[in-house]
Amino acid sequence: MPLTLENIQQKFRECGLKSTPQRTAIYQALVQSTAHPTAEDLFAQVSPTYPMLSLNTVYYTLSVLRTAGLVLEVNIGHDRARFDANLSPHHHVICQGCQNILDVMDPRLNRLASPSGLPDDFEISSYQVAFRGYCGACRKSKISMTTSPSGKRPVSS
């Protein structure tokens, strides 16, 4: 499925959503990205074309698209929300250095058995695997660092 404007507008129609220039541009930017952008990322990307665009609108649009089932909110960490228009079943690899997220579509991961030890009446509807590690670039800079590799900043010295 190529990403024509037509195509997007039809998707919106099917979901009962009005198709406005801003909404279309935001969704298009998200579909074209594989970087799991934040609301702010999308704002920065669409802003040049629509200088009046409000970050607010990006948030609103994303929540509408999410409710319509056209985008997923990818929650890596409790920091800002990141979004994904890739609806096919997939999992994520997160680099703990640069925080980039890669998609993984290994079919073996889509056949995990339901975990044992759950209450009988708990119904699992989906699952996601989040792999963590370091990408090549971040591994190099980790090695060249002499300081501690830990994440945030409590023990400052």
Next chain:
Amino acid sequence: MPLTLENIQQKFRECGLKSTPQRTAIYQALVQSTAHPTAEDLFAQVSPTYPMLSLNTVYYTLSVLRTAGLVLEVNIGHDRARFDANLSPHHHVICQGCQNILDVMDPRLNRLASPSGLPDDFEISSYQVAFRGYCGACRKSKISMTTSPSGKRPVSS
């Protein structure tokens, strides 16, 4: 390993952490909980015993304990951070109704192969599986609801 005060204080010493009453109480509350509490939860739990306790101190303490490797930050959703003192390898089941988190220790989940399709120089160091679904209680209330089951509040009507 029972949870004596001695025990906790020794752990702190081993990590080079001073052992203060507040710190001990916060860690103890976390170890005793299986609910993956937030900083605020822990504050509410310890506050009665230490009325002068500051929420700030809870945040600081958690970040120190996390850096020391005594607690893990469990990030379910991009909302507030939740914490876990269970250091043995395990995964999570999240109820999308009540947002409660259960631990899953199915050993089959600890032997997943590294996913295919990654750049060669990406090094995976850990992974976690997050199962989502509805617990018994929330399934019941979902059935009795006639309104839409969607998550947040964009299309209000």
Next chain:
DNA sequence: TTGCTACATAGGAATCATTCCTAAACAGGA
């Protein structure tokens, strides 16, 4: 084509978790 109406947008203010800053308190070693 024109008008209507409900949904969208923009902008500013509000909220809420978390972090920053700083002065006073205190744990643990000398």
Next chain:
DNA sequence: TCCTGTTTAGGAATGATTCCTATGTAGCAA
């Protein structure tokens, strides 16, 4: 017991997200 560096508490600051509201506009119906 004294000293020093860590910890604590409290208030202010930050930053993502949501709320509020007036204006704009897409899409339907006449």
